[in-house]
Amino acid sequence: MSFFKKLKESISQKTETVTNKFKEGLTKTRTAFVERVEELILRRKKIDEAFYEELEEILIGADVGVNTVMTLIDELRVEVKKRKIEDASELQPVLSEKLIGLLKGDEDNKLHMEPSGLTVILFVGVNGVGKTTTIGKLAHKFKSEGKKVLMAAGDTFRAGAIEQLEVWGQRVGVDVIKQSSGADPAAVMYDAVQAAKQRGVDVLLCDTAGRLQNKANLMEELNKIYRVIQREVPSAPHEVLLVLDATTGQNALSQAKLFGEKSGVSGLVLTKLDGTAKGGIVIAIRNELQLPVKLVGLGEKMDDLQEFDSEQFVHALFAGLIQSAEGEQSDS
Amino acid sequence: MAFEGLTSRLQNVFGKLRGKGKLSEEDVNEAMREVRLALLEADVNFKVVKDFIAKVKEQAVGAEVTKSFTPGMVVIDIVNKELTELMGGTQSKLAKSNRPPTVILMAGLQGAGKTTSSGKLAKMLMKDKHRPLLVACDIYRPAAIKQLQVLGEGIGAPVFTMGDKTSPVEIARAGLAHAKEHGNDYVIIDTAGRLHIDEALMEELRQVHEVANPDEVLLVVDAMTGQEAVNVAQSFHSQLELTGVVLTKLDGDTRGGAALSVKAVTGTPIKFVATGEKIEPLEPFHPSRMASRILGMGDMLSLIEKAQSNIDAEKAAEMERKMRTAEFTFEDFLEQMEQVRNLGPLDQLLDMLPGMGKMKDMKNVKVDEKQISRVEAIVKSMTKVEKQKPEILNHSRRKRIAAGSGTSIAEVNRLIKQFDDMKKMMKQFSSMMGPKGPKGGMKGLKGMKGMLGKGMKFPF
Numbered sequence: 001m002s003f004f005k006k007l008k009e010s011i012s013q014k015t016e017t018v019t020n021k022f023k024e025g026l027t028k029t030r031t032a033f034v035e036r037v038e039e040l041i042l043r044r045k046k047i048d049e050a051f052y053e054e055l056e057e058i059l060i061g062a063d064v065g066v067n068t069v070m071t072l073i074d075e076l077r078v079e080v081k082k083r084k085i086e087d088a089s090e091l092q093p094v095l096s097e098k099l100i101g102l103l104k105g106d107e108d109n110k111l112h113m114e115p116s117g118l119t120v121i122l123f124v125g126v127n128g129v130g131k132t133t134t135i136g137k138l139a140h141k142f143k144s145e146g147k148k149v150l151m152a153a154g155d156t157f158r159a160g161a162i163e164q165l166e167v168w169g170q171r172v173g174v175d176v177i178k179q180s181s182g183a184d185p186a187a188v189m190y191d192a193v194q195a196a197k198q199r200g201v202d203v204l205l206c207d208t209a210g211r212l213q214n215k216a217n218l219m220e221e222l223n224k225i226y227r228v229i230q231r232e233v234p235s236a237p238h239e240v241l242l243v244l245d246a247t248t249g250q251n252a253l254s255q256a257k258l259f260g261e262k263s264g265v266s267g268l269v270l271t272k273l274d275g276t277a278k279g280g281i282v283i284a285i286r287n288e289l290q291l292p293v294k295l296v297g298l299g300e301k302m303d304d305l306q307e308f309d310s311e312q313f314v315h316a317l318f319a320g321l322i323q324s325a326e327g328e329q330s331d332s
Numbered sequence: 333m334a335f336e337g338l339t340s341r342l343q344n345v346f347g348k349l350r351g352k353g354k355l356s357e358e359d360v361n362e363a364m365r366e367v368r369l370a371l372l373e374a375d376v377n378f379k380v381v382k383d384f385i386a387k388v389k390e391q392a393v394g395a396e397v398t399k400s401f402t403p404g405m406v407v408i409d410i411v412n413k414e415l416t417e418l419m420g421g422t423q424s425k426l427a428k429s430n431r432p433p434t435v436i437l438m439a440g441l442q443g444a445g446k447t448t449s450s451g452k453l454a455k456m457l458m459k460d461k462h463r464p465l466l467v468a469c470d471i472y473r474p475a476a477i478k479q480l481q482v483l484g485e486g487i488g489a490p491v492f493t494m495g496d497k498t499s500p501v502e503i504a505r506a507g508l509a510h511a512k513e514h515g516n517d518y519v520i521i522d523t524a525g526r527l528h529i530d531e532a533l534m535e536e537l538r539q540v541h542e543v544a545n546p547d548e549v550l551l552v553v554d555a556m557t558g559q560e561a562v563n564v565a566q567s568f569h570s571q572l573e574l575t576g577v578v579l580t581k582l583d584g585d586t587r588g589g590a591a592l593s594v595k596a597v598t599g600t601p602i603k604f605v606a607t608g609e610k611i612e613p614l615e616p617f618h619p620s621r622m623a624s625r626i627l628g629m630g631d632m633l634s635l636i637e638k639a640q641s642n643i644d645a646e647k648a649a650e651m652e653r654k655m656r657t658a659e660f661t662f663e664d665f666l667e668q669m670e671q672v673r674n675l676g677p678l679d680q681l682l683d684m685l686p687g688m689g690k691m692k693d694m695k696n697v698k699v700d701e702k703q704i705s706r707v708e709a710i711v712k713s714m715t716k717v718e719k720q721k722p723e724i725l726n727h728s729r730r731k732r733i734a735a736g737s738g739t740s741i742a743e744v745n746r747l748i749k750q751f752d753d754m755k756k757m758m759k760q761f762s763s764m765m766g767p768k769g770p771k772g773g774m775k776g777l778k779g780m781k782g783m784l785g786k787g788m789k790f791p792f
Binding site: 057060061062063066126127128129130133136157158159160161162163164165166167168171181212213214215245247248249250251252254272274281300 | 369372373374375377378379382441442443444445473474475476477478479480481482483486527530554556557558559560561564581583584585586587589590609
């Protein structure tokens with residue numbers, strides 16, 4: 001049966017550094033979330049209303065999302081009745097199974113790249129989530145993989161945004177296509193795509209200004225940027241990544257929905273995940289929006305931006321559970 | 333994620349209670365579950381919710397509901413009052429040092445909006461004839477200093493920088509000296525964003541705090557923050573002793589439960605809110621409005637205030653008279669449209685109305701500013717006489733208007749038809765309202781309601 005064993009095997013094939021990055025980055029989430037669930041199950045022997053309520057609070061406290069939590073709890077209630085579970089400890093495997101089910105998906109977490117030729121990646125999101133920083137880090141990553149990278153300074157609105165991207169460009173040794181502050185971002189994108197074609201660039205990373213998803217006009221502007229890119233390179237943008245701040249609460253769902261409508265979001269980048277106990281938002285988004293998380297920011301350093309790997313995520317999150325599951329197996 | 337608003341939810345719970353004298357504990361429990369969900373959905377921290385519910389429950393058990401047709405409203409009233417109280421006093425002022433300059437330290441997570449808020453704060457102070465100095469202590473994020481410089485330039489406030497090679501502690505010290513020398517009465521220290529768990533950076537912030545000895549330490553919090561808001565506020569508070577909070581990005585569609593969480597764990601007042609990306613002064617925080625917003629009940633009060641400050645009372649009264657007597661002409665129509673537009677972008681206005689957020693989602697009301705300009709163009713293409721006497725608009729006149737406004741005859745026809753309908757409606761309304769009409773301060777509101785209500789019947 002061992003799901004955990006399979007998981008462990010597939011993890012062990014992956015590089016240790018990446019595994020450690022996930023483990024370290026998710027320490028906070030693990031203590032706040034998984035360990036609290038374990039503690040609850042140990043402390044409360046009986047499954048009663050108070051138990052459910054506490055479980056609910058732990059899950060909501062990790063920003064799992066009210067809707068998802070309510071469904072999960074209802075499902076648990078049904079299972080408990082069906083299997084006539086009375087002891088809280090018997091509930092643990094059921095609960096872990098359900099949680100992992102929510103986290104594990106079959107969708108592709110890899111970035112979708114053009115096999116030969118230009119790949120265009122557009123970054124969108126609300127203000128202050130870390131779009132520019134993510135682009136800087138990603139440029140570094142592609143560059144160190146030996147790819148030719150170009151960045152487009154599409155945030156012509158916020159003071160200092162173009163300069164910020166330029167500093168990143170100097171740091172990682174990547175050119176930035178820009179116009180002056182206040183210019184039409186769609187025009188910047190046009191220039192950038194042309195330049196990328198001429199120079200035979202492999203990856204073009206497009207920055208955009210942060211905007212709140214309920215601002216109709218700004219969302220239209222984003223739509224225009226999207227269309228301009230699409231017109232110049234029909235298969236582009238190959239990825240539209242919505243950058244989300246992991247400390248964001250329920251509003252993340254509204255962001256994903258509205259940005260999705262206007263710019264065809266194809267995946268998510270979750271930033272600042274290391275600082276919070278809120279890996280839970282991954283569950284909420286996955287469950288309610290069916291959008292794959294593609295990249296996660298697990299730290300401040302340049303190489304702390306990692307491709308999201310649901311197996312790694314589950315492994316890092318449920319490290320304790322996996323050990324106990326193994327213990328049970330060797331017993332039997 | 334369709335959120336129905338607490339009002340309708342509670343009404344469902346209480347619907348079956350009609351006729352009962354007092355709320356039993358069980359009834360209250362059921363209602364409290366709805367309140368709890370509403371608060372959790374608004375991102376209020378679950379611990380804060382728990383305490384809050386306990387408090388409200390106490391008050392709600394045994395509350396008289398017979399007098400009210402809608403027991404739900406009684407509970408909402410209790411919840412609303414309690415929420416408002418929890419969020420603290422209205423309109424906190426900035427502290428002022430006896431020996432200027434007054435020093436304000438801005439702190440918060442990355443991307444919360446510290447630098448933009450610093451600019452807005454400076455602008456607010458300048459409006460009151462103060463001379464703030466902005467000190468750029470964010471040496472980590474690329475071009476953060478540049479951002480502050482551009483903002484300072486835009487509002488005409490001086491910015492003190494020492495590049496990104498000097499330690500923030502030194503910059504703060506030198507910035508303070510600079511302010512004293514140049515006679516600035518306020519010093520706003522913009523710091524780098526940092527995670528509350530980053531010990532090294534928090535230590536640095538503590539040192540800046542020591543050197544600057546600020547009169548105000550403002551925590552800048554993104555209104556969209558989720559459950560983590562509590563931990564963030566707690567650690568910043570324990571290290572820096574916050575004196576206030578600035579809530580940013582409140583113009584988004586978040587319900588902003590973080591405000592409540594932050595207030596509950598730190599006990600420090602939320603002093604200001606920041607909306608919009610343009611550098612405009614910070615706005616004062618209104619607990620009661622925030623309470624309605626968290627509960628999903630719209631921001632009626634802000635709308636009314638906006639209307640009151642923007643709409644000329646005399647004109648409104650005159651307009652109301654015209655509406656009542658159905659003397660309303662295209663000239664008045666144009667004027668009203670301009671007044672409504674002065675209030676701000678229509679979609680933002682609609683957001684403030686209870687229940688409107690939902691309608692917009694349904695795409696029934698598509699607010700299209702361009703369409704409004706088109707309507708405006710049509711009306712402006714009419715002659716003076718035509719505006720006053722719309723009934724003379726015959727086919728050839730309509731054709732001319734269409735050509736003049738760059739629209740089609742169909743569009744002109746539609747507008748005229750709607751205008752007529754609107755007039756008819758007004759007549760009906762005025763007979764309902766009676767000859768006197770509403771009094772005093774309510775006038776603006778009724779006028780607004782009329783305008784918006786009608787406005788929505790229009791093609792925008």
